[in-house]
Amino acid sequence: MAHSTIQKDFYRESGKWLSGLQIIVRCINPNLHFIYIFRKAQKYRKTPILNLFWKMLLRHYQIKYGYQIYPETEIGEGLYLGHWGALVINPKVKIGKNCNIAQGVTIGQQNRGKNAGFPVIGDEVWIGTNAVIVGGITIGNNVLIAPNAYVNFNVPSHSVVMGNPGIIYPSETATKGYINHKI
Known part of the structure; x- marks a missing residue:
């Protein structure tokens, strides 16, 4: 079926x-x-x-x-919104499947500079409360963006991003236990 x-x-x-x-x-x-x-x-x-x-x-x-x-907005199957309220996603953003997005998140456009454009976000990405993701950047698969992180740079798959400015920490199990009931 x-x-x-x-x-x-x-x-x-x-x-x-x-x-x-x-x-x-x-x-x-x-x-x-x-x-x-x-x-x-x-x-x-x-x-x-x-x-x-x-x-x-x-x-x-x-x-x-x-x-x-x-x-x-292109958002893959298995979208999960953890809590309601204050969520902004630009219509030109692309988000993969099995993604979790918490409240207070902004995913938007950057108008100038080397990263002008809109984010492309992979599969199985967990985006924490009040995170900001902007610009013509790519976020890989199995990535955890910690609460309050500011991301305006490419993030490879299997990573955790923390802080403002964000710092990348490699992790093969970045979203383990954070993304449940995958399709």
């Missing part, structure tokens, strides 16, 4: 494959509710009337929950 992107996102939270009704019931959780609406807005981007409906609904919940994530 093929699972939908929404089912894969919800699986990350519970470790269980949920039916459509079970997903709707879980939408009492603001994080999951926002992910549900975000994925619907992505799915119907090319269907005029449904696009308008889901985009307006998404805008309402962006304001209500404090998430600034747009349907144009």
Whole structure:
């Protein structure tokens, strides 16, 4: 049985494959509710009337929950938002699958300098509270960005980044125990 992107996102939270009704019931959780609406807005981007409906609904919940994530943002399956509130992701950012993003995170554009552009973030990346990731940089797979870290440089796979300015520490088990229920 093929699972939908929404089912894969919800699986990350519970470790269980949920039916459509079970997903709707879980939408009492603001994080999951926002992910549900975000994925619907992505799915119907090319269907005029449904696009308008889901985009307006998404805008309402962006304001209500404090998430600034747009349907144009490429985010892989298995997205997990740990806590709700104050999250900003530029629409041109690309994020891989099985990623965790905590509250207070900013992932955005850098307008000038050698790293002008937008981040590309790999698979199985854990981004801690109030971390800032900016610029035309690449974050590898299996990377843990510690809370309050400032990252405006490339980060290789299998690393932990801590501090402001961020310092890279190699670690083959960077996200072990941090990213659960991988798809």
